[in-house]
Amino acid sequence: MLNNLARRFSSRYQTHLLINNQWVKSSSHSTFQTINPATEEVIAEVQRSNEEDVNKAVKAARNAFDNGPWRRMSGRERGALLHNLAHLMTKHQDDLAKLETIDNGKPISDSKNIDVPLAIQCYEYYAGAANNIRGSNIPITGPYLCYTRKEPKGVAGQIIPWNFPLLMQSWKLGPALAAGCTVILKPAELTPLSALKVGELIVEAGFPEGVVNILPGYGDAGAAMVVHPDIDKIAFTGSTEVGLEIMRNASTGNLKRVTLELGGKSPNIVLDDADMDCAIAQAHIGLFLNQGQCCIAGSRLFVQESIYEKFLEKIVESAKTRVLGDPLDPKTTQGPQIDHVQFKKILGYITKGKQEGAKLLLGGNRWGKKGYFIEPTIFADVTDNMTIAREEIFGPVMNILKFKTIDEVIQRANNSQYGLGAGVHTRDIEKALKITNSLRTGTVYVNCYDVFRENTPFGGYKNSGVGRELGEQGLENYLESKTVIVKTSNDTLP
Incomplete structure (x- = not known):
């Protein structure tokens, strides 16, 4: 009833x-x-x-x-x-x-x-x-x-x-x-x-x-x-x-x-010369937006080793500010997962992350006693071979990986079946362009994340899709091109 x-x-x-x-x-x-x-x-x-x-x-x-x-x-x-x-x-x-x-x-x-x-x-x-x-x-x-x-x-x-x-x-x-x-x-x-x-x-x-x-x-x-x-x-x-x-x-x-x-398993790369506060804010949005239920979520967060420990400290503090509760309350910033199936799937990934040796810094549990709420969760010391680093979780689970050099992180970022999106955070435009041009993804954000506009094409490489939506390319998906050739007399053409 x-x-x-x-x-x-x-x-x-x-x-x-x-x-x-x-x-x-x-x-x-x-x-x-x-x-x-x-x-x-x-x-x-x-x-x-x-x-x-x-x-x-x-x-x-x-x-x-x-x-x-x-x-x-x-x-x-x-x-x-x-x-x-x-x-x-x-x-x-x-x-x-x-x-x-x-x-x-x-x-x-x-x-x-x-x-x-x-x-x-x-x-x-x-x-x-x-x-x-x-x-x-x-x-x-x-x-x-x-x-x-x-x-x-x-x-x-x-x-x-x-x-x-x-x-x-x-x-x-x-x-x-x-x-x-x-x-x-x-x-x-x-x-x-x-x-x-x-x-x-x-x-x-x-x-x-x-x-x-x-x-x-x-x-x-x-x-x-x-x-x-x-x-x-x-x-x-x-x-x-x-x-x-x-x-x-x-x-x-x-x-x-x-x-x-x-789907996607998008790399979000933070270089050691990045504006730390900006990178923290964008990494936060890039993963936790929509309860992590976003195909382009920056769910592989690569942080350069010289700023790694400081970054961990700040990103945990940022995640602690999330407000879980009634989605109809304007103060709420994180609602429930979509259903019980997704809820259980995400908790299973969290368990797998702990079993495979990732370091749980925050969260990892159900929030409340009713509804499909999961605490904002952060794993550090994640390695490329871990399940949580390879498979799309589609939930509020942030995975942080350490890297040394730009060439290394480019290779690791591209080592995925997916290619929907990526992010790069740096003050150096040459580094930004080198990484942007090297990543095999449909969208790359530089010093931002999750920016969507109706006139910008969206879609992925590899197993992240076929074709593009939005913009002129999105319209072309629904159009056929017909060629017409009309015979004329020689005198009618210049």
Whole structure:
């Protein structure tokens, strides 16, 4: 039986599937519970989509793309609808922030100041970009006029993760809609509510039927999308393991275009000439942001040996300032982990770190008696072969490794299956550029960390993904290039 909190949110927030601009129950009438990770209480019962629902959504999206007005609209018209959506999100930003915090567990200060504003800015960016899609003229020999056109890829299937639900939704929907694609979006089963709320705003903003379809559910719904022959493009953000499976299966039925933003084990390098206080602050953000549940987290913190002991002292003091508690309290800076599975997984990594000889400086335990809270945890004297230095923990566990020389740390930083991000802290621009140019990662931060902007490409090398999101490259993911060659008379060309 739902508690009072769940009843309140069940009536206030959408829990159905969005197909063809209609809110409907799942074909099986089955539901799943979404849980508040701070209280372990049920928030709502959400309709669970299945393969039949995917087929219905794809049919709606296919018809909207092939026969509807969407891809025939001008970029200005599509941009106007995206602006409408951004405006409505701004109007409802407080509700969106509270919903994101309740469903995900992140502090309300983060939801209000990071997730919601960045999501709105992303939609605004692609609203402007929609009217700037253009091909090019190409001079070729002979009596020909040659030019290229940029056209939408078609129906896009999008699967988003639970760590930044609103933000990841905007990273997917923004460029797809600007390009003129239609979409079937599957939010993570752990955090479906903010996606469904945005779905309500999409309908209110005036998007045509079938353009955006939202299917909350589990992996079976995502798997059905990946193999569906009428989906032209798959975009996924999540674990490397699932990404590899998607890559293997995406050619079933047709040759889908695929972009993947996957896991990371990002090196964050502090040289002995760095501004110590700045490096401490950025290392703190780089690991503890979002309870450590960030794919680009600076989870391998390399510190040069001459400042190593001093750095340990200061980073421990910094971590002690974190405030755990009710995520809806503006004073809270660290909320719970997303669910019991992730909670147990992180505690298992902490146990493994101690067993393998890392030195526990801080934390390492559950915080409180209710909710999935874990103390901010710091390990020192970590070596490259330890499990906590090789595998993605996705939690508030900082691992600090010592190094001597720049050439050494470059080699060690690159010795990973991942290549999503990295950080470098130094006052010497030549050292910064040498390290930046040598690291095989999609993003490198210099004297900062976790800076995200809607116009800067984001993605990874190696097992951290395929393709880039955001910026112009993010838009290109949803566009095809068509070459047109027109025979003309010799007299019409200069």
